[in-house]
Amino acid sequence: MASMMFTDCSSAATSRLIPLHRRTGAVFLRHCVGQLRLRTTSSERSCSTLSVRSSSSPTPVVSADANSEAAASAMVIDGKAVAKKIREEIAVEVSRMKDSIGLVPGLAVILVGDRKDSATYVRNKKKACGSVGINSFEVHLPEDSSEGEVLKFVSSFNDDPSVHGILVQLPLPSHMNEENVLSAISCEKDVDGFGSQNIGELAMRGREPLFVPCTPKGCIELLRRYNIEIKGKRAVVIGRSNIVGMPAALLLLGEDATVSIVHSRTKNPEDITRQADIIISAVGQPNMVRGNWIKPGAVIIDVGINPVEDPKAPRGYRLVGDICYEEARSVASAITPVPGGVGPMTIAMLLSNTLLSAKRIHNFR
Template sequence: MILIDGKAVATELKQQMKEQVASMERKPSLVAILVGNDGASETYVGHKERACAEIGFRSQVLRFAADTTQEQLLAEIDKLNNDKQVDGFIIQLPLPRHIDEQVIIDAIDPRKDVDGFHPVNVGRMVLGMEAFVSATPLGILELLKYYNIDTKGKNCVVIGRSNIVGRPISNLLSLKGWDCTVTVCHSRTKNLKEVCSQADILVAALGSAEFVTSDMVKDGAVVIDVGITRVASTQTKNGWKLLGDVKFDEVAPKCSYITPVPGGVGPMTIVSLMRNTLLAAKRK
């Protein structure tokens, strides 16, 4: 079993980007909009700020109160769309319930949509055209490529059909060049264990702690664990620990490759956002 070290790969990729940025006259600029006081969102935005500083990007976080109206947020997006100094920006999700997330995403200029959520970027991705690909799926592809994991003709099962991970990664892996035969599973899938046990590559992206057990994984499978759930723990100083969607201790011995949680896909999500921002700056 080989442990896929997302943290090490991300560090290497950030160094490569840092070298590119050092030779640029104008440093790439990334802005994050944070609405409300969600703890997980604050943590994630903090990671992005640190990554920008490491690579040499200019970054800014615009914070808004939880009662900010949809109209106010749309006005801010319009400003960023028209700000020539901003290469890319993201709206940290989730947003407060009174704001329609899709309306907000649709308002972003696709050329600055470094999260890859705008319908224009999603559509281009599905067609195999150049696009900003959402960060987590892009990070998964980078890990597969870095570890020279063969995907051509392999059976890939994706558990989860979210627009952020499940749907895009299933589309990407089916494109020419990756050439997987992809099955997407969800809450209504019948015989889920049987379907998963046929997978050469299993991507778990449903957000349910330790859902995937050893009887769902065949010997020699590649397992990519996207899930991350915070659970109470008496064994840590802070009183909690992070679990993935895969029951790691019992699944790992059966795998050829597996990502840990934390330290697997997570760091690659951040670095992929950075790569999209660098690409946006270069396109200018």
Template structure:
């Protein structure tokens, strides 16, 4: 029988733990603070930032949603980032992606103080993850959320063959490092890979983050595999689907995430977790 990995349930449990940590800090006169920077009017980004803002407030954090018009200048956004870098009541800064094309994403992310870079995209934090450094530093919230899901359903990750479909710097590459750091054998492929089925069918853990709806079918999946679907795609009739054909693949997978209700809730819950992490690490 296939296990449907319940991201909402695990996220709820994680949020409950985070709330207790916030209450403990509150008792010491400390309130974790996060600012989410939203640029433009992308409908999906508006929904995501609103959910992040509301969740932070619900957990007792200070939450600021800083909005800019889509034609904002690079200088204006940089000034805002520097302002929050210097604000001792803000412990976490997040820039909602994607950005309008005229903005330099790399420069903006690099402007965030590494100790406030809650999504772990600053090159200093990326380097620490890549080098598997000891100590405290943030990593990609989605990638860490995926690791939490895997640990909830698997006894171990060490020794597993993992295939990641997709090569984004936001999810796939940090996830690759997290998995390698736990002694998994990781192969990363893309839509340009020849004979992609060979790699997907040999994976004990298959993570799909390619941005193509219903890309993976059951004949591409190893029986008994754990399948993590990172994709969020809206169909012509406005339904949300992942990069995995869920109804088809669940016939062969041992564990599988649904869309919605799988990885998505874990991203926000992990963002809250890491905001409190940053507050505790840097106070």
């Protein structure tokens, strides 16, 4: 079995790339490894098979009530279908904007280095922009570029009226100060929503950030589009990263859920998670959350996307989430698959934020 780690993560299609492995909390590791080692036979094999069913229509009403009985197999929350619908809606608005005022939203991406995964994500974003009619601008700099060169392009895009959204693909090379680069992006074009002003506004009651971070926004949008009630429910967010965990918890609070955050120093994480009507997991550890962590009838949003070795797979590996899918779907009432759940929503929310920025800048309604 793979060694236990508890890390911050984002979706594979996230607007920013997060390394799969970060420094973890030893306390949590010692606590959880002992629990997981007890389940290395049949339950491990059940987690190794992702049999994903797709939902034909992302509009049913799903109960996240603690007293509801889970179906024999949980309903699959189809992120692909929802993201496709959102892209269609965005394309209509982009076309309307172009016809009305002759303007097309623009998204600029800065990529530094030659990481294949980063390059793949940037290509996916460019393709997604093209599918909805958004202009895509890309700068690809060599690994040994200076921080000043990156800042120069950020400044140029800040001043470019044809660019309405800017993101810098992470991770940056180690010789660059990530905070310096990201803070240089204009707040009005921070479509990733990670700037201190946007996060600060998100954290304050009665305030509205200019942009909500894409992956957490996608999680909440999935719940809304499936008519899953959030108000008054107990929600647990597993992971406290600035990119997913913390903003997801803040969004759930804004929807009037009662929220707990499980992290690397949490004692008895299984007991806390088992109380949840809604679980959002974003830690980057394959199959960490087992079926006995889940309350019957809970709704599960799995942000984790983790490569695990699989000799039978064409690429020698396959992708799994933080949640043991086969165990969880026999307990939960609804669950997102991996892949095909949160990932497609992240890019859809990036496009949505870019359109929102263009509308705001040009006062287009």
